Amino acid sequence: MTDINTLSAREALATNLRRLRSERGLSQEALADLAGVHRNYLGGIERRERNVGLDNLERLARALGVSVSELVATA
């Protein structure tokens, strides 16, 4: 089990999101369109400013082809 005290969930999500998006060659705008969320909202997530709801986590995970679990993984 990953130590969840070493990295906050928002930080883990932001890190994973930027990495997965970059690996797929997607801009914030392109991923936002794919996931059906606003590009400004996605920017806010990557800056750890937003308390993302589970439904949007699922939309982002589907758009990236990963599980929600992978999207929030800390390892």
Added chain:
Amino acid sequence: MTDINTLSAREALATNLRRLRSERGLSQEALADLAGVHRNYLGGIERRERNVGLDNLERLARALGVSVSELVATA
């Protein structure tokens, strides 16, 4: 990778939450107190009625001693 199309994130969360809570012998009220969320809110999560924010997912995961990733895992 788990097929995220077979089980919604809310359903996975509700299933994991009930299982983990039960394994620890915690009532909804006891877990709510531990996590710092309202007992009615926790009940709503277990009924898949709430779009839980990432910050509360992290509070619940910490209270249960698991990672956020484990809390939303579909396998």
